[in-house]
Amino acid sequence: xxxxxxxxxxxxxxxxxxxxxxxxxxxxxxxxxxxxxxxxxxxxxxxxxxxxxxxxxxxxxxxxxxxxxxxxxxxxxxxxxxxxxxxxxxxxxxxxxxxxxxxxxxxxxxxxxxxxxxxxxxxxxxxxxxxxxxxxxxxxxxxxxxxxxxxxxxxxxxxxxxxxxxxxxxxxxxxxxxxxxxxxxxxxxxxxxxxxxxxxxxxxxxxxxxxxxxxxxxxxxxxxxxxxxxxxxxxxxxxxxxxxxxxxxxxxxxxxxxxxxxxxxxxxxxxxxxxxxxxxxxxxxxxxxxxxxxxxxxxxxxxxxxxxxxxxxxxxxxxxxxxxxxxxxxxxxxxxxxxxxxxxxxxxxxxxxxxxxxxxxxxxxxxxxxxxxxxxxxxxxxxxxxxxxxxxxxxxxxxxxxxxxxxxxxxxxxxxxxxxx
Numbered sequence: 001x002x003x004x005x006x007x008x009x010x011x012x013x014x015x016x017x018x019x020x021x022x023x024x025x026x027x028x029x030x031x032x033x034x035x036x037x038x039x040x041x042x043x044x045x046x047x048x049x050x051x052x053x054x055x056x057x058x059x060x061x062x063x064x065x066x067x068x069x070x071x072x073x074x075x076x077x078x079x080x081x082x083x084x085x086x087x088x089x090x091x092x093x094x095x096x097x098x099x100x101x102x103x104x105x106x107x108x109x110x111x112x113x114x115x116x117x118x119x120x121x122x123x124x125x126x127x128x129x130x131x132x133x134x135x136x137x138x139x140x141x142x143x144x145x146x147x148x149x150x151x152x153x154x155x156x157x158x159x160x161x162x163x164x165x166x167x168x169x170x171x172x173x174x175x176x177x178x179x180x181x182x183x184x185x186x187x188x189x190x191x192x193x194x195x196x197x198x199x200x201x202x203x204x205x206x207x208x209x210x211x212x213x214x215x216x217x218x219x220x221x222x223x224x225x226x227x228x229x230x231x232x233x234x235x236x237x238x239x240x241x242x243x244x245x246x247x248x249x250x251x252x253x254x255x256x257x258x259x260x261x262x263x264x265x266x267x268x269x270x271x272x273x274x275x276x277x278x279x280x281x282x283x284x285x286x287x288x289x290x291x292x293x294x295x296x297x298x299x300x301x302x303x304x305x306x307x308x309x310x311x312x313x314x315x316x317x318x319x320x321x322x323x324x325x326x327x328x329x330x331x332x333x334x335x336x337x338x339x340x341x342x343x344x345x346x347x348x349x350x351x352x353x354x355x356x357x358x359x360x361x362x363x364x365x366x367x368x369x370x371x372x373x374x375x376x377x378x379x380x381x382x383x384x385x386x387x388x389x390x391x392x393x394x395x396x397x398x399x400x401x402x403x404x405x406x407x408x409x410x411x412x413x414x415x416x417x418x419x420x421x
Contacts (some may be wrong), residue, residue, distance in 0.1 A: 010415055017132070017154050021412035024158045030151025033122065034113045037089070037147050038078050038105035045075040052076070058108025059088035059095045064181075065174055066100035076104030080111035085123045087112060087133075089150070091142040094133035096126045110150060121163035124170050125155050128410040156410070165416040166409045173405060177398040184391045191384045195340055202226070202369060203376035222367050232362030234328040238290075239358075240315035243280040250280035256289065257313035261298045264307040264319075267335070267385055269296070276314060285314050295322040295331040297338050300355040303347060304339045320361065330371065332378035337366065 012019045015026045029035070040057065052074035061067040067086065080086055080103045088095040090108040098120065105111060114122050126133065136149040158166070201209045202223045214221045217228045231237075240259070243250035254275025263272045281287055289312040290296075298305040300318035308331070315321065324331050341364060347354040356364075369377065408414040 010412065012412065015156075017129070017156060019411070020156050021158070021415060024156050024412060026154050027157050028151060029112070029153040029155055032115055032117060032155075032157065034115065035147055035150055036078055036080065036084075036105075036111045038080075038107050038109040038111075040106035041073045041075045041077050041104060045073045046071050047074070048072070053079070053104045054101060055104045055106065056080075056086070056109055057106035058090060059092065059097075062086075062088070062095055062097045064178060065098055067097050067103070069103065073104050078105050078111075079103070080105045080109070081113070083119055084111040084113050085119050085126065086110075087126065087150070089146070090144045093137040093143045093145050094126070094130040096123055096130075098123050110147070112150075117157060117160065118163045118167055120167040120171060121158075122155070124167065124406060125410060128406050129153075129155060156412075158412070159417075162415070162417050169409065169416065170402065170405060173398055173402045177395060177402065180391055180395045180398060184388060184395065187384060187388050187391065191381065191388070194380065194384060195336065198377045198380065199337065199340060199367060203373050203380060217367070219365050219367060223369070226367050226369050228365050229368050230362060231364040231366055234325055234366065234368070235334070236323045236325065237320040237361065238323075240290075240317050240319050240321070241284060242316045243276055243284045250277055250284065253277050256281050256285075257311055259296065259307075259309075259313050259315035259319060261302050261305060261316075261318055264296065264298060264305050267307060267389075268310045269307050269313065270310045272313065281314075290314060290321045293331075295324075295335055296320070297322060299361060303343045303354060303356060304341055306335045306338050308335060327371070329366070329368065330374045330378060332382070333369075333374035334366070336378060336381045338364075341365075 011022045013022050017026055020026065041055070045052070046055065048071055050072055052072045053076045054069040055071045055073040055076070056067055056069055057071070061069050080099045082099050082101050084099045086097045086099055086103070086105065087110050088108060089110050099111065112122060112126075113119060133145065133153060134143070136153055137143040137145045138149070157163070197206065197209075200221055201212045201214075204212055213224045215224050219228060222228070245251070251274070255278050256276050257269075257272045258274050258276045259269060259272050260274065263269055276284075281289075290309060292309050292311050292313075294309045296307050296309065296315060296319050298319050322331065322334060324334065343354075343356065343364075346360045346364065347356055348360070368374075405414070409416070
């Protein structure tokens, strides 16, 4: 015998929480679940070295599905059993997790256990109906919800077999998403390790580093055939501008991309959150667009973030556009090396944060391998970046799928049950 999902015919009825399938019930949470409000143990019983029972004060330790605790307590007062639904009852209200072990819970949480149902279904139901939980909360500044209000909350309850089928579908998508996140994090860690290796030993295999002759330099050990130069010796750069905000004509009917640091979250820039007008193009920038393919670097507030333009654009005064001198350095090599620089001894304090002035920008020390090795280093790191980007797209697709399925399954627009064959 094996289990498959079977689609069920839809017939709906009107209820106080909206249209739901005819064979579903609407129940108050207090009627179908045991509610345990948290209570914080004495502060002198807390520790972080594993003595006692894991302790959760509020939702700070919540993950996507289950929490990751930091503290323990030797005098637990209220216990949430493994498998319970944990719900945040103090600002913010309504966030939920599933207890992956027994926890002591503080006053920022409550635990819920269905008397005759599947707790994981309740978890997904509360995730979807969070807006109803927020309506039951009180407080003008810091929202909270008490046991009485929680008990009054109305939730839909399908038959048990459908609860199980819904839970299996949603948990499969969520578990796949978490695995994808782990791949992304592991690949990012690999990139950090690989950058340290490449900028110390060059583009050689790990098992061949003993063959590389190193020398001391002002930036640490580097291969003997590399040299350390100043950024100003190998590139020209240009600082951007921000058109006056008070002149609305520069910002209405935007036609040209204008890059700020917040637009530099990905390796390549394809669009921007703001655009400037034809008037700004002519009066402020004198029609001198920064061409697609140009390397950008931030040098104020967030120092050392890099990105490459995929479109012609302008950028603000916290960013420089970088133009490598011929046969000196590859922009792809700088793209990866500049974020790895330690800027602590170069930056100046400004009113809004740290910054580099033009003189300091010119003096940034850069290790300079031969051009062919620069290309090899860039190619290795590009391959890792492509893996990260592919996994992030997969994660985004899974998150969108989860949202769609959650809405469709929790409203009964898609009906499923387990069928044995």
